[in-house]
Amino acid sequence: MERGLRAGWTAIAVIACGLAGCGPREAPTPAAAPATPTGTVRISGDDAIAAVLSWSLPAVELSRTEAASARQRARKALAAGDLFETADAAIPILFGLQRLQPGDAGDAALLEEARAALLAQGEDALRAGDDDLDALRAAQRRGAVLRRLWPQDPAVMAYLAQVDRAERAWDWSTRGEALLAAGNPGAPGREDEAGAYQAFAEALVLVPGSARAAQGMAAVESALIRRAEEAAQAGDFARAQAQLALAARVRHDPDTIPAALRRIDAIRGARVRWLRDQGLIALGDAGGLDVARERLAEMLRIADPRDPASVELRKRIDLVTHYGLFRPGQVFTDGMQDGSRGPELVVVPHGAFRMGSAKDDPEGDDAERPQHYVRLDRGYAMARREVTVGEFRRFVQATGYEPRASSRGHSMVYDGRSGNFVRASGIDWRSAYDGRPAREDDPVLHVTARDAEAYADWLSAQTGAHYRLPSEAEFEYALRAGGQGRYPWGDAPMPPAGSENVTGTADVSPQGRRWSNAFAGYGDGWWGPAPVGSFAPNAYGLHDLAGNVSEWVADCWHVGYRRAPATGAAWVNPGCRNRMYRGGSWASAPAQVRSAWRAFGGTDATNARIGFRVVRQL
Secondary structure, eight states: OOOHHHHHHHHHHHHHHHHOOOOOOOOTTTTSOOOOOOOOOOOOOOOHHHHHHHOOOOOOOOGGHHHHHHHHHHHHHHHOOOOOTTSSSSHHHHHHHHHHHOOOOOOHHHHHHHHHHHHHHHHHHHHHHHHHHHHHHHHHHHHHHHHHHTOHHHHHHHHHHHHHHHHHHHHHHHHHHHHTTTTOOOTTTOOSOOOOHHHHHHHHSTTTTHHHHHHHHHHHHHHHHHHHHHHHHTTTTTHHHHHHHHOOOHHTTTTHHHHHHHHHHHHHHHHHHHHHHHHHTTTTTTTTHHHHHHHHHHHHHHHHOHHHHHHHHHHHHGGGGOOOOOTTEEEOOOOOSOOOOOEEEEEEEEEEEESSOOTTTTTOOOGOOSOOOEEOOSSSEEEESSSSSHHHHHHHHHHHOOHHHHHHHHEEEEETTEEEEEEEOOOOOBOOSSSSOOOOTTBBBSOHHHHHHHHHHHHHHHHHEEEEEHHHHHHHEEEEEEEEESBBBBOOOOOOSOOOOBBTOOOOOOSSSSOOOBBBTOSSOOOOEEEESSOOEEEESOSSSSSSEEEEEEOOOOOTTTOOOOSSOOOOOOOEEEEEESOOTTTOOOOGGTTEEEEETTTTOOOSSEOOEEOOOO
């Protein structure tokens, strides 16, 4: 270990000398009254430990007439465990009796009983002293008494050696905890380092069963695992593997390393899928083939070449020059493996637009700014309608997939009695906005963005095409459908009749409630989501983008658009905890129906206002 640490043991060595003995002393014997012990243990260095170890035998002077009552007091103190601290304690009284009546066998037996009790107290304190400094000090205090009175007793010598090891183990564990707090966990196989692992290892050599040192080793393992996961989040999977290999050597726990490996594999998988999506999006750009190849090369560096995402991108790179036979506005479906058809899609034309809210929008905020130019050089196909309960049911039944709300057992629903959204048990994708069973043609609710992506991955596997969630830019571009007004229909303060399922002052709930913040004079006849496609499509042939339900998109949450992609690609950080959703809903205030409005929810968020639709890469 490092030289500075060795130097730090000087004062401790003096203390250990005081306990274990560095020179001959005459031990008092029970059989004969010894001379009055003189002197105290003097320790240089820390005053607190010096006070613990500085003990001298309290003087007890007795007359023969007092012997019987003194013996009675000694027995009582012995029974109470009051052994040495004051002149009324058992040991000082018994030494006073020995001086008064040397050779008394009864007093010698009582003194031997007191020595054994003192050893027992010390051993009890040692057992608790692994992670309790007061207990360790109590053990040291008793060691000082035993060293002073019975230095040559084999049991005392063995106990003093235990105390010495416990003292040093305590200091090693304390150093290990400080090194951990300073960000220096150390690692197995690096004995030249002065890290926390090395300190806890020294403590365990001294006290093999030390729970405190073992807990420290678990913390070292956790720190190394955390470094591995951080490296994986940064895309450095070679370093992540190296850190995880070090963590596996710390304490050989059968559960933590496999669990960490699964988490890192999940990060790797998310990174690979993101690279695939970026490569596929790049293939839609005029000069994107080189970018796609770069993405594929990075995928092959971190994943097995047989990974389905790698295979998919490689095939698409090979086929890109022969793909793209669609036309703007074309409506089509893809065939599924079971002979059925996928969702109805419409080809959204390529183009450019100003994304975000204008500076003069009184309801805009910094999260929607700066308004910036986005160009989508290649069209994409978007589902004409939101994904329905029936469509999602096909996916769940075909794959056995368990959506998050199903596994968790609850979601947020609308409570008609209170007019509030509340958490309710037993709610999942089969439930309507108010918790009742949903209709097959209702937009699916109570799903997370990850659930939506799982559905898109299933469609990809079924059709051989690439389905995904739209990017935030793709959604706003389709929502605006060539317009640049505050609302998807323009700047008019109210939607055209029959165009959207949004809040209106003319709407009334089944319980007779009305919206307090809604489009004045507007009514669409629905309180809650309507069956998909119930309202008129927009200029691109897409239904319900501005209302009915808000919809998950592929992007992670970012506060504002500074450094946002200008290509229409999703703005994603691997492992992000908050996902974006866009578009108004049946319960949205007018400000939330604006074209630029955006919001986010956690990766596990589900409620009665958010669904999704898919896009298909062309």
